[in-house]
Amino acid sequence: AASAPADSPTIFDKIINKEIPANIVFEDEQVLAFRDINPQAPTHIIIIPKVKDGLTGLSQAEERHYEILGRLLHTAKLVAKQEGLDDGFRIVINDGPKGCQSVYHIHVHLLGGRQMNWPAG
Numbered sequence: 454a455a456s457a458p459a460d461s462p463t464i465f466d467k468i469i470n471k472e473i474p475a476n477i478v479f480e481d482e483q484v485l486a487f488r489d490i491n492p493q494a495p496t497h498i499i500i501i502p503k504v505k506d507g508l509t510g511l512s513q514a515e516e517r518h519y520e521i522l523g524r525l526l527h528t529a530k531l532v533a534k535q536e537g538l539d540d541g542f543r544i545v546i547n548d549g550p551k552g553c554q555s556v557y558h559i560h561v562h563l564l565g566g567r568q569m570n571w572p573a574g
């Protein structure tokens with residue numbers, strides 16, 4: 454994650470296009486949610502827009518992205534409920550090298566199923 458973000462296709466496009474398998478937990482016309490391949494909690498789900506529209510990361514957000522940004526967060530809430538995370542959960546958006554972002558297609562992490570600590574963990 455040390456290189457500068459570039460607006461080029463990522464592994465998430467292959468998941469969107471069903472070119473590589475993913476454990477999909479929610480899908481509609483705009484968003485896709487699937488289990489993280491390297492889970493950091495008993496429940497760890499990635500929520501992404503199907504169309505990136507320049508959103509390599511949150512740092513690239515513009516006014517035209519307001520609706521999709523809202524959809525990503527609302528989908529996180531729906532999936533948290535679907536996953537039974539009634540005692541709480543955590544939402545994370547990593548941005549850029551210092552934020553530990555590794556895939557440059559904006560995504561929301563939904564983490565749950567264990568006690569979170571702040572700020573570590």
Ligand code: 5GP
Nearest residue numbers: 464475487488489490491547553554555556
């Ligand atoms: P970031 O580090 O950019 O915030 O998050 C990227 C996430 O995508 C990581 O947690 C990583 O485990 C996950 N990931 C990367 N490649 C794949 C993949 O091919 N399939 C799935 N399901 N998750 C992936």
